[in-house]
Amino acid sequence: MEFFEVIHKRRSIRKYKTDPVKKEDILKILDAANWAPSALNLQPWEFLVVSGDTKTKMGENYGKIVDEYTKGWDAAPDKAFMPRNEFIKFANVYGDAPIVIVVLTEASSDPAYRKAYLESTSAAIENMLLAAVAVGLGGCWMTGPLDEEKHLRDLLEIPATREIVAITPLGYPAVTPQPRPRQDPDLTKKVKWLD
Numbered sequence: 010m011e012f013f014e015v016i017h018k019r020r021s022i023r024k025y026k027t028d029p030v031k032k033e034d035i036l037k038i039l040d041a042a043n044w045a046p047s048a049l050n051l052q053p054w055e056f057l058v059v060s061g062d063t064k065t066k067m068g069e070n071y072g073k074i075v076d077e078y079t080k081g082w083d084a085a086p087d088k089a090f091m092p093r094n095e096f097i098k099f100a101n102v103y104g105d106a107p108i109v110i111v112v113l114t115e116a117s118s119d120p121a122y123r124k125a126y127l128e129s130t131s132a133a134i135e136n137m138l139l140a141a142v143a144v145g146l147g148g149c150w151m152t153g154p155l156d157e158e159k160h161l162r163d164l165l166e167i168p169a170t171r172e173i174v175a176i177t178p179l180g181y182p183a184v185t186p187q188p189r190p191r192q193d194p195d196l197t198k199k200v201k202w203l204d
């Protein structure tokens with residue numbers, strides 16, 4: 010797939026086929042992440058590839074988070090990002106994706122380092138999501154599950170030396186979501202040309 014087509018085709022996928030993902034493809038995607046730029050070339054990212062019972066437990070917990078978080082959505086559907094019941098259904102099983110990738114970075118109490126680690130690891134996440142599209146897979150960058158960080162840390166045995174940056178399901182999309190409209194598609198407001 011052509012590079013700009015990959016960029017434009019990437020969507021946050023919240024419904025997957027249950028077909029397994031080849032280890033070779035997972036590694037290809039993680040290799041793309043590993044080639045991201047990083048502050049001071051620190052390459053601070055790490056990845057947990059989660060499936061089976063552990064993934065099931067992660068989903069049950071995320072389902073509870075979304076249930077709580079979306080309590081007011083039925084009363085204000087115009088404010089809702091998607092129908093409440095659909096969002097809970099997705100969260101409970103991570104959209105039936107066969108695997109979930111948890112992205113970690115180095116933890117730091119120094120704000121400058123923390124920022125650099127998060128920025129660098131975010132570049133890796135975007136590489137990963139774009140590579141997924143290029144091999145016919147999909148993902149969804151998520152930070153919502155971090156609302157119950159302790160649960161994740163205990164379940165996945167994540168040490169205090171690591172920060173959880175995001176979680177993405179990974180699998181073959183079972184849906185083709187409409188693109189979310191751009192706020193400034195012609196870039197007349199978001200770009201200023203200076204000379």
Ligand SMILES: Cc1cc2nc3c(=O)[nH]c(=O)nc-3n(C[C@H](O)[C@H](O)[C@H](O)COP(=O)(O)O)c2cc1C
Pocket residue numbers: 019020021022149150151152153154186189
């Ligand atoms: C930092 C970050 C956090 C996000 N957290 C969540 C999340 O917790 N749950 C979720 O369903 N989507 C999450 N998303 C996905 C966004 O909702 C999505 O990117 C946005 O609506 C645009 O849709 P698109 O990705 O299909 O273009 C997150 C995206 C980013 C970049």
